[in-house]
Amino acid sequence: MQQDNHLYDLTVIGGGPSGMFAAFYAGLRELDTQLIESLPQLGGQVAALYPEKIIRDVAGLPHIKGRDLVHNLQAQMLQFNDFKPHIFCDEEVLSLEKHATEFVLTTTKRITHTRQVLVAIGGGAFSPRPLAIKYDPQLNGQNVFYFVKDLADFAGQTVAIAGGGDSAIDWALTLENVANQVYLIHRRPQFRGLEANVKRLESSSVQLVTPFNIQQLTNTTPGLEIQLKQAKGSLVRTLTVDSLLVNYGFTADNHVLRDWGLPLDHRALPVDQNMATTIAGIYGIGDSVTYAGKTKLIAAGFGEAPTAINHIAETLYPERKQPLHSTSIA
Numbered sequence: 010m011q012q013d014n015h016l017y018d019l020t021v022i023g024g025g026p027s028g029m030f031a032a033f034y035a036g037l038r039e040l041d042t043q044l045i046e047s048l049p050q051l052g053g054q055v056a057a058l059y060p061e062k063i064i065r066d067v068a069g070l071p072h073i074k075g076r077d078l079v080h081n082l083q084a085q086m087l088q089f090n091d092f093k094p095h096i097f098c099d100e101e102v103l104s105l106e107k108h109a110t111e112f113v114l115t116t117t118k119r120i121t122h123t124r125q126v127l128v129a130i131g132g133g134a135f136s137p138r139p140l141a142i143k144y145d146p147q148l149n150g151q152n153v154f155y156f157v158k159d160l161a162d163f164a165g166q167t168v169a170i171a172g173g174g175d176s177a178i179d180w181a182l183t184l185e186n187v188a189n190q191v192y193l194i195h196r197r198p199q200f201r202g203l204e205a206n207v208k209r210l211e212s213s214s215v216q217l218v219t220p221f222n223i224q225q226l227t228n229t230t231p232g233l234e235i236q237l238k239q240a241k242g243s244l245v246r247t248l249t250v251d252s253l254l255v256n257y258g259f260t261a262d263n264h265v266l267r268d269w270g271l272p273l274d275h276r277a278l279p280v281d282q283n284m285a286t287t288i289a290g291i292y293g294i295g296d297s298v299t300y301a302g303k304t305k306l307i308a309a310g311f312g313e314a315p316t317a318i319n320h321i322a323e324t325l326y327p328e329r330k331q332p333l334h335s336t337s338i339a
């Protein structure tokens with residue numbers, strides 16, 4: 010295990026939108042910061058789960074693709090040469106120990122030291138809910154997908170999407186413009202999406218296949234054969250497609266917070282008005298935290314970041330009372 014003896018002012022754990030913006034803001038407050046992200050890429054849920062979706066509720070941006078928001082956050086974070094954060098991707102924080110004047114973090118790659126910690130791990134390490142049938146795992150990444158990495162992968166294809174929630178509907182409507190044909194398979198006749206999206210779906214070219222359950226997947230020469238059985242009925246049907254995109258949501262696991270000695274409230278980390286946890290020196294922001302009125306949105310995490318960082322800056326450097334306006338920087 011590599012020993013990193015550098016003592017950082019701040020370690021941000023988690024490189025989702027909240028952690029990225031916090032790391033940028035820590036640079037603005039001239040804190041010596043590292044950001045540690047367990048995935049090989051930055052961007053959290055936005056990069057991993059919906060890079061091609063259009064986000065419409067980030068302040069000042071009428072609409073932006075997930076991928077572009079992550080790209081912009083990265084550019085913003087790296088703009089100050091002297092105080093840009095040190096970024097460590099593909100490295101998971103496994104344990105966190107409080108010592109007299111510092112925290113010692115053990116990751117999958119290093120032992121590293123920091124004066125303060127900002128937890129921004131979202132719901133924790135997440136994984137998609139799998140299909141509830143047994144199928145050849147070699148189909149994963151070949152014909153069966155749980156994430157859309159690049160819309161171009163589905164260009165001109167016949168695509169089936171499994172799921173009945175907002176995310177499945179969004180993907181059906183997005184892929185409609187790229188794929189040759191899109192089927193949406195759901196076990197109920199009704200969809201659980203935003204009313205406006207369900208209306209758009211009904212007037213789209215997406216073929217609704219309801220109420221059907223997926224029974225079996227077979228790899229054939231013309232493509233992936235999906236055998237379907239009517240829910241509460243005996244009708245069977247077969248679809249042959251190029252790709253199946255499974256959209257049954259995802260599960261997240263943030264049990265590590267308990268292992269780190271942090272108390273959880275309904276699987277989230279309680280914080281006060283400064284975004285401080287009950288352990289001095291550990292703060293939290295974004296989807297990982299809870300407080301009265303907490304909203305799990307990107308905009309909320311962006312707002313929480315300056316609150317936490319300004320408090321951390323004042324704690325470490327009491328002479329730095331007032332945050333500068335960013336417009337004062339040459």
Ligand SMILES: Cc1cc2nc3c(=O)[nH]c(=O)nc-3n(C[C@H](O)[C@H](O)[C@H](O)COP(=O)(O)OP(=O)(O)OC[C@H]3O[C@@H](n4cnc5c(N)ncnc54)[C@H](O)[C@@H]3O)c2cc1C
Pocket residue numbers: 022023024025026027028045046047048051052053054055058059063064065066100101102103129130131132133134176265294295296297305306307308310
């Ligand atoms: C399909 C979908 C659509 C959405 N659409 C919108 C929308 O339109 N508008 C909106 O505002 N919000 C939307 N959201 C919610 C939004 O994505 C989240 O609120 C946001 O991503 C939270 O950011 P975060 O940085 O707090 O956490 P996350 O994005 O979850 O990032 C946390 C990061 O921490 C990393 N991590 C976890 N554990 C560790 C560890 N031990 N060590 C190191 N790294 C770790 C994870 O890998 C992850 O990258 C959507 C969510 C989904 C799933």
